[in-house]
Amino acid sequence: MTDIGEAISRVHREEWARVVATLARRLGDLDIAEEMAAEAFATAVERWPVDGVPPNLGAWLTTTAHRRAIDRLRREVRREEWHREALMLADTPEPLGAIDDDRLRLIFTCCHPALAMPARIALTLRMVGGLTVPEIARAFLVHETAMGRRITRAKTKIKAARIPYGVPFRDDLPARVSGVLAVLYLIFNEGYLASDPGQEPVRHELTAEAIRLARLVVALLPADGEAAGLLALMLLTEARRAARVSPDGELVALRDQDRGAWDRELIAEGHALVRARLATGQPPGRYQILAAINAVHTDAPDARDTDWSQIVALYDQLLRLDPTPIVRLNRAVAVAELDGPQLGLAEVDALPLDGYHAYHATRAELLRRLGRSGESRAAYGRAIDLAGNSAERAYLTRRRDQLAGP
Amino acid sequence: MAQYLMSVLADSTALATEAEQAAIDVFNDRLRSGGHWVFAGGLAAPGTATVVDGRDGEPVFTDGPYLESKEHVAGFWIIEAPHLDAALRLAALGSRHCNRRVELRPFLG
Numbered sequence: 001m002t003d004i005g006e007a008i009s010r011v012h013r014e015e016w017a018r019v020v021a022t023l024a025r026r027l028g029d030l031d032i033a034e035e036m037a038a039e040a041f042a043t044a045v046e047r048w049p050v051d052g053v054p055p056n057l058g059a060w061l062t063t064t065a066h067r068r069a070i071d072r073l074r075r076e077v078r079r080e081e082w083h084r085e086a087l088m089l090a091d092t093p094e095p096l097g098a099i100d101d102d103r104l105r106l107i108f109t110c111c112h113p114a115l116a117m118p119a120r121i122a123l124t125l126r127m128v129g130g131l132t133v134p135e136i137a138r139a140f141l142v143h144e145t146a147m148g149r150r151i152t153r154a155k156t157k158i159k160a161a162r163i164p165y166g167v168p169f170r171d172d173l174p175a176r177v178s179g180v181l182a183v184l185y186l187i188f189n190e191g192y193l194a195s196d197p198g199q200e201p202v203r204h205e206l207t208a209e210a211i212r213l214a215r216l217v218v219a220l221l222p223a224d225g226e227a228a229g230l231l232a233l234m235l236l237t238e239a240r241r242a243a244r245v246s247p248d249g250e251l252v253a254l255r256d257q258d259r260g261a262w263d264r265e266l267i268a269e270g271h272a273l274v275r276a277r278l279a280t281g282q283p284p285g286r287y288q289i290l291a292a293i294n295a296v297h298t299d300a301p302d303a304r305d306t307d308w309s310q311i312v313a314l315y316d317q318l319l320r321l322d323p324t325p326i327v328r329l330n331r332a333v334a335v336a337e338l339d340g341p342q343l344g345l346a347e348v349d350a351l352p353l354d355g356y357h358a359y360h361a362t363r364a365e366l367l368r369r370l371g372r373s374g375e376s377r378a379a380y381g382r383a384i385d386l387a388g389n390s391a392e393r394a395y396l397t398r399r400r401d402q403l404a405g406p
Numbered sequence: 407m408a409q410y411l412m413s414v415l416a417d418s419t420a421l422a423t424e425a426e427q428a429a430i431d432v433f434n435d436r437l438r439s440g441g442h443w444v445f446a447g448g449l450a451a452p453g454t455a456t457v458v459d460g461r462d463g464e465p466v467f468t469d470g471p472y473l474e475s476k477e478h479v480a481g482f483w484i485i486e487a488p489h490l491d492a493a494l495r496l497a498a499l500g501s502r503h504c505n506r507r508v509e510l511r512p513f514l515g
Binding site: 112114160161162163164168169172 | 408410488489490491493494495510511512514515
């Protein structure tokens with residue numbers, strides 16, 4: 001890729017949400033905001049190689065998109081009222097307040113409870129995360145055209161039903177926030193373990209965006225334990241990023257990571273958040289328990305020092321809130337460390353997760369430890385077929401090829 | 407300001423009880439004082455409906471509602487609200503006062 005090509009894809013990752021959010025506020029229309037943002041990026045692809053890259057990329061994109069929107073609104077007679085509104089709003093001073101972030105307004109709109117949950121997630125990933133429709137479709141195992149329709153339908157409802165572009169009423173906030181947190185966690189996970197083999201295995205821009213938005217939500221609702229818990233979980237996960245992929249692009253398992261490469265500052269911040277939540281004495285929610293599990297991991301100077309009994313106890317607590325097979329799978333991994341691979345495998349084998357790559361990867365590792373090479377190789381094969389992440393595939397392939405015998 | 411149709415969904419043709427009617431009156435006053443009131447009305451049972459097709463020559467009259475369903479619209483409000491969040495609050499309040507589910511649907515703007 002050329003330097004300019006790289007500059008454009010970088011600026012797309014960094015500026016997409018800001019451009020859409022700013023336009024949505026100025027124009028009061030999410031659909032036009034998204035379309036004009038996309039056109040502005042397309043113009044950049046045309047113009048920048050000829051004219052050179054402008055000094056302030058974000059401002060150039062927003063201005064270009066806004067001009068195009070005004071041009072289009074002028075052309076559309078049917079939208080005359082709109083046009084007037086848009087022109088009027090264009091020079092209105094930005095409202096200042098506790099929550100002065102267009103992206104947060106955008107995310108509350110995208111996560112509105114009048115939209116079905118799958119639509120909220122898809123819309124937020126498109127509008128705020130800047131993911132493409134194929135990426136979102138893949139993340140949810142939905143066909144591309146179906147995902148496109150889902151997003152279009154959601155945008156149509158936002159406009160027709162006048163879902164407001166703004167922060168909810170104060171007493172609606174707690175309920176609205178839990179929906180936002182679920183979406184942010186999904187964005188974070190897509191960045192942490194990208195599902196597309198054509199993507200970089202770890203997409204820092206997505207994890208960073210999820211963390212930035214989580215910080216805003218925490219600032220907005222300082223008493224919300226789950227918002228703090230989610231932020232802590234993200235920080236403690238992000239802290240291990242540098243150690244998580246080897247120089248040759250292979251995923252590094254937690255036990256093999258160079259703990260010296262972990263980000264001590266993020267860990268300290270994450271631990272402080274977990275401690276502060278514990279100090280409240282309030283019963284923890286799902287994100288707070290997951291954060292506590294990650295705090296136990298990041299507390300161990302060496303993998304051998306990990307307090308696995310504490311981790312199993314935390315998974316037991318999590319199972320009471322969230323009794324899903326995936327939580328059971330993660331608990332079984334901890335059980336294998338605490339009580340041996342035989343017991344861990346017995347728990348894993350009972351789970352209905354045949355379509356999930358981590359299920360097969362976990363089985364493969366436990367079968368390897370039990371010396372059952374043939375079965376282990378087959379399980380690695382299934383895991384490799386199902387894993388979308390390139391670094392994870394590389395890791396699983398090497399582990400499989402290390403196995404001795406037929 | 408946008409207008410929304412708030413349909414009251416009922417699974418029986420029983421009229422509102424006295425207590426429900428009193429609560430509905432309180433809600434109506436609240437709509438008026440808040441500047442949200444446009445129109446409201448209760449409807450007679452679906453069995454009293456007549457479907458009329460006048461598209462083609464002599465009109466055809468069919469006795470009964472166009473759709474036989476377990477639930478029907480027993481009444482409605484037309485409200486005015488700046489956006490969906492405000493309308494949803496009113497709809498939640500309306501549902502509580504009339505003691506039935508409501509469907510909120512925007513008019514074409």
